[in-house]
Amino acid sequence: MKRIEAVNDFVVKFANVNGSGSASANELFAKSFLRMGIPVSPRNIFPSNIQGLPTWYEVRVTEKGYLGRRGGVDLMVQMNAQTWDQDLKEIEPGGYLFYDNTKPLPKSKFRDDVHAIGMPLTEICNASYTDARERQLMKNIIYVGALAGMMGLEPEAIAELIGEQYKGKDKLLKPNLNALQMGLNYAREHLKDALGLKARRANAVGDRIFVDGNSAAALGCVYGGATVCAWYPITPSSSLAEAFAAYCRRLRTDKDTGRAKYAILQAEDELASIGIVVGAGWNGARAFTATSGPGISLMTEFIGLAYFAEIPVTIIDVQRGGPSTGMPTRTQQSDVLACAYASHGDTKHVLLFPEDPYECFEFSALALDLADRLQTPVFVMTDLDIGMNQRLSRPFAWDDSRRYDRGKVMTAEDLEAGREFARYLDVDGDGIPWRTLPGTHPTRGAYFPRGTSRNPYAVYSEAGPDYVYNMQRLLKKHEFAKTLVPKPVLTPARAPARFGAIYYGSTSPAMHEALDLLADRGIYVNALRVRAFPFQDEIRDFVRSHHKVFVVEQNRDAQLKTLLVNEAGIEAASLVPVLHYDGTPITARFITREIAEAVARLNVRPLVRREEKAA
Amino acid sequence: MTYLAKPKLHHPSLQKNRLGYTRRDYEGKVSTLCAGCGHDSISAALIQAFWELAIEPHRVAKLSGIGCSSKTPDYFLGNSHGFNSVHGRMPSVLTGAALANRDLIYLGVSGDGDSASIGLGQFAHAMRRGVNMTYILENNGVYGLTKGQFSATADQGSKSKRGAVNTDSPVDAVSLALIMGATFVARSFSGDKRQLVPLVKAAIAHPGAAFIDVISPCVAFNNHPGSTKSYDYVREHNEAVNRLDFWPSREAITVDYDEGDTVEVVQHDGSVLRLRKLEPDYDPTDRIAALARVARAAEKGEVLTGLIYLKPDAEDLHAHLNTVETPLNRLAESDLCPGAAVLERINAALR
Numbered sequence: 001m002k003r004i005e006a007v008n009d010f011v012v013k014f015a016n017v018n019g020s021g022s023a024s025a026n027e028l029f030a031k032s033f034l035r036m037g038i039p040v041s042p043r044n045i046f047p048s049n050i051q052g053l054p055t056w057y058e059v060r061v062t063e064k065g066y067l068g069r070r071g072g073v074d075l076m077v078q079m080n081a082q083t084w085d086q087d088l089k090e091i092e093p094g095g096y097l098f099y100d101n102t103k104p105l106p107k108s109k110f111r112d113d114v115h116a117i118g119m120p121l122t123e124i125c126n127a128s129y130t131d132a133r134e135r136q137l138m139k140n141i142i143y144v145g146a147l148a149g150m151m152g153l154e155p156e157a158i159a160e161l162i163g164e165q166y167k168g169k170d171k172l173l174k175p176n177l178n179a180l181q182m183g184l185n186y187a188r189e190h191l192k193d194a195l196g197l198k199a200r201r202a203n204a205v206g207d208r209i210f211v212d213g214n215s216a217a218a219l220g221c222v223y224g225g226a227t228v229c230a231w232y233p234i235t236p237s238s239s240l241a242e243a244f245a246a247y248c249r250r251l252r253t254d255k256d257t258g259r260a261k262y263a264i265l266q267a268e269d270e271l272a273s274i275g276i277v278v279g280a281g282w283n284g285a286r287a288f289t290a291t292s293g294p295g296i297s298l299m300t301e302f303i304g305l306a307y308f309a310e311i312p313v314t315i316i317d318v319q320r321g322g323p324s325t326g327m328p329t330r331t332q333q334s335d336v337l338a339c340a341y342a343s344h345g346d347t348k349h350v351l352l353f354p355e356d357p358y359e360c361f362e363f364s365a366l367a368l369d370l371a372d373r374l375q376t377p378v379f380v381m382t383d384l385d386i387g388m389n390q391r392l393s394r395p396f397a398w399d400d401s402r403r404y405d406r407g408k409v410m411t412a413e414d415l416e417a418g419r420e421f422a423r424y425l426d427v428d429g430d431g432i433p434w435r436t437l438p439g440t441h442p443t444r445g446a447y448f449p450r451g452t453s454r455n456p457y458a459v460y461s462e463a464g465p466d467y468v469y470n471m472q473r474l475l476k477k478h479e480f481a482k483t484l485v486p487k488p489v490l491t492p493a494r495a496p497a498r499f500g501a502i503y504y505g506s507t508s509p510a511m512h513e514a515l516d517l518l519a520d521r522g523i524y525v526n527a528l529r530v531r532a533f534p535f536q537d538e539i540r541d542f543v544r545s546h547h548k549v550f551v552v553e554q555n556r557d558a559q560l561k562t563l564l565v566n567e568a569g570i571e572a573a574s575l576v577p578v579l580h581y582d583g584t585p586i587t588a589r590f591i592t593r594e595i596a597e598a599v600a601r602l603n604v605r606p607l608v609r610r611e612e613k614a615a
Numbered sequence: 616m617t618y619l620a621k622p623k624l625h626h627p628s629l630q631k632n633r634l635g636y637t638r639r640d641y642e643g644k645v646s647t648l649c650a651g652c653g654h655d656s657i658s659a660a661l662i663q664a665f666w667e668l669a670i671e672p673h674r675v676a677k678l679s680g681i682g683c684s685s686k687t688p689d690y691f692l693g694n695s696h697g698f699n700s701v702h703g704r705m706p707s708v709l710t711g712a713a714l715a716n717r718d719l720i721y722l723g724v725s726g727d728g729d730s731a732s733i734g735l736g737q738f739a740h741a742m743r744r745g746v747n748m749t750y751i752l753e754n755n756g757v758y759g760l761t762k763g764q765f766s767a768t769a770d771q772g773s774k775s776k777r778g779a780v781n782t783d784s785p786v787d788a789v790s791l792a793l794i795m796g797a798t799f800v801a802r803s804f805s806g807d808k809r810q811l812v813p814l815v816k817a818a819i820a821h822p823g824a825a826f827i828d829v830i831s832p833c834v835a836f837n838n839h840p841g842s843t844k845s846y847d848y849v850r851e852h853n854e855a856v857n858r859l860d861f862w863p864s865r866e867a868i869t870v871d872y873d874e875g876d877t878v879e880v881v882q883h884d885g886s887v888l889r890l891r892k893l894e895p896d897y898d899p900t901d902r903i904a905a906l907a908r909v910a911r912a913a914e915k916g917e918v919l920t921g922l923i924y925l926k927p928d929a930e931d932l933h934a935h936l937n938t939v940e941t942p943l944n945r946l947a948e949s950d951l952c953p954g955a956a957v958l959e960r961i962n963a964a965l966r
Contacts, residue, residue: 209962209965211965222951223952223953223958225952227944228711228714228715228943252953259937261939262943265744268736271704271737272706272710272736272737272740273707275701275708275710275737276711277711278708279708279710279714279715280711280715280943282708282712283716283944284715284944285711285714287715305700395959395965396958396961396962397958398952398954398958436696437716438676438712438716438719439673439696439716440673442671442694443694446695447697448689448697449697450700451700
């Protein structure tokens with residue numbers, strides 16, 4: 001029988017029961033590779049429930065640093081009888097099934113082309129522990145120990161991680177270390193050459209950090225100076241607001257008084273959370289909300305108000321599968337159009353597309369600056385894949401000389417000096433008017449913002465020319481935003497390329513791997529990562545300089561492609577959609593196959609008909 | 616309705632308040648509402664209250680939703696910032712504004728469609744949170760701007776101008792505010808300025824969620840026989856539980872009454888509320904009794920007015936959140952950004 005043999009390049013999938021305490025054990029497993037200098041990319045695969053139902057954790061071990069989902073499973077750690085049959089099918093031929101063999105199982109539960117590795121986990125736990133919960137929790141650590149023993153993970157690295165986790169909690173530290181040792185010992189004695197997947201110390205992690213995108217975005221909001229956060233719980237964004245609260249408690253509590261330099265409200269719904277953000281933004285505090293697709297739908301009326309009344313607002317959309325409730329615990333990039341044009345009437349909004357936790361941090365802080373500068377809603381378009389999974393990422397960076405861009409805010413001194421204030425007048429040519437904050441000056445600078453039209457002096461007006469002036473100015477402002485948002489990033493092919501590919505957000509790691517795989521097959525593709533809307537001219541130029549450009553995205557309707565055609569003056573015929581939308585993160589294998597097939601199709605020269613030849 | 620611009624010149628004999636402002640300094644643009652609209656009387660009462668309290672107009676932020684009532688912030692306090700927001704969502708916008716700058720005085724103006732129909736949820740939650748604001752509900756039981764449909768505060772059995780009878784039971788905003796935890800709850804009538812002005816003053820001084828339901832007849836669509844929100848009906852059925860006098864401090868008290876007829880309540884900030892009892896047994900600090908009294912009045916078709924409930928030791932949202940004294944919108948980088956060195960430590964912990 002074939003046997004998969006691999007060093008530092010394989011996929012392990014854990015099938016667990018929700019609420020069994022497996023999450024921290026599995027994370028321990030993933031992190032121990034990092035301590036050995038081997039990159040890993042783990043993903044939580046979880047249905048929408050809390051306890052008792054299936055959950056999976058997939059760890060891709062990748063010395064080459066390919067952090068996208070690979071697809072396929074080399075080793076299944078089967079700890080959930082409910083999903084046994086479907087899990088068994090996923091294993092690659094020649095792969096491994098690690099399972100609890102305390103009770104004998106019929107032959108029908110196995111596969112001829114998969115190596116079964118049994119270990120009497122329940123028996124070991126029952127012999128060592130009396131408490132039911134302890135048996136459950138320690139079982140997880142024991143299997144981590146056994147896997148470590150089989151793979152050659154360094155026990156010291158794991159022990160170090162356990163030590164960090166239970167620092168100052170000796171009562172928990174010792175039993176965990178003992179359980180780890182139990183697993184290691186069993187593997188050494190009984191499973192010596194059972195597994196062909198090995199870990200070998202490498203030097204491929206560098207100074208990278210291991211963090212989820214939601215925490216990163218939350219920290220970006222702390223660094224970016226957000227003081228008001230209003231939110232409503234919704235998967236997969238809830239952990240963002242919770243991380244913001246945790247970071248604020250630590251970093252924003254006044255040392256002398258113990259009081260909070262922030263305000264966080266869990267609102268009654270998304271209408272209220274965006275309303276609170278709009279109110280705070282109008283009153284000069286940096287404010288944000290974190291939500292997901294259904295929340296965006298509820299917020300759209302307010303988003304239109306903020307656009308039209310010109311209020312700084314930052315919205316972090318951690319996208320999930322839609323429409324409607326869709327797939328709350330699965331990933332997609334399917335809110336692009338909903339956010340770009342959110343609200344009734346003519347609206348266009350600034351979108352930022354982070355690719356990883358580093359950019360989640362960076363773009364969240366930037367969004368707060370842009371919202372103040374542009375006086376408009378700014379969206380950070382992350383997704384579940386980035387948001388809820390820990391990812392190896394460049395370390396966060398902050399320049400202490402950086403100052404918040406508070407935009408055009410007229411001060412009491414300006415007003416006192418007789419400077420003219422016209423709330424909705426373009427005086428600088430960039431389409432952005434000056435604003436005042438409530439309470440600035442006793443007699444000057446007050447105005448009454450509203451969703452209804454008005455003249456440049458904020459006086460109610462339904463006159464056509466006043467309305468048109470305002471709408472044109474908003475368009476000019478949107479155009480000006482191109483100069484402020486992050487530029488696209490080009491990854492040139494190793495050889496001259498007729499084809500290009502445009503991609504964004506969480507597709508990034510799978511795309512980079514796909515580019516390598518395609519190049520290995522002699523298919524060269526120049527790749528451009530779009531990082532923001534409105535689109536800069538570079539994007540149009542990139543498309544025009546290629547025969548065809550693939551637009552790789554994680555939605556059904558080619559939403560970014562639609563936006564490119566609508567807004568960047570690009571011909572639809574020059575774009576070829578590559579779409580993945582089953583809710584799982586896009587893989588390099590998928591992109592490679594789709595692009596290779598499309599290239600083969602596009603490269604076919606039409607056959608010259610025989611008659612023509614004869615003539 | 617008038618299209619005449621207000622004269623800019625002030626008569627020299629106009630009385631000035633402590634800050635040297637006349638009432639004219641608290642006015643806004645000319646109202647575009649119908650002549651005789653109750654809402655204009657409420658605007659006048661607000662102007663009077665702010666003038667009497669000698670609050671600098673620009674220290675007030677006035678917010679509203681959508682509807683006739685929500686247009687009115689344009690017609691008073693012209694030197695205050697305002698925000699005409701989204702239908703039924705003023706409470707959330709006001710909450711955010713109040714979080715951003717705790718130093719301003721927040722006035723929310725809403726209507727019955729805005730607060731009891733589309734915005735019932737936001738109204739209730741703002742009361743729960745104890746946002747420090749004065750929430751004026753200009754309650755006429757009808758949609759004016761869309762020409763005469765019933766709102767959710769219309770009484771069951773009351774008739775529309777076209778003769779339709781409302782079969783739905785009404786939302787009583789006062790009861791709801793009491794249940795939700797508002798710490799100052801009153802009801803008044805736009806036609807009774809003597810009652811309304813002191814209530815507004817006390818509400819402004821109240822350090823928490825202060826709610827006043829002001830019955831404000833709609834002359835265009837809800838002032839006919841069969842309406843329970845008409846001038847005639849409210850005048851005939853008005854039952855006041857008390858009369859309020861408000862003083863910003865004890866030193867300012869100028870009127871004396873016989874002891875026994877009055878109750879004095881001193882708030883956190885030292886402001887004094889003196890209530891002349893009209894119902895000898897009514898205790899406005901007893902929330903449960905207040906709820907019962909309101910329900911009894913509704914049963915009898917009475918419009919119960921006065922200061923219905925007051926929690927003297929009220930706390931507001933900022934106290935709940937334990938926020939710093941400095942308004943959040945004034946905190947600078949040095950207060951907000953933990954800096955590169957801290958970030959490096961965070962990075963280290965993530966390896």
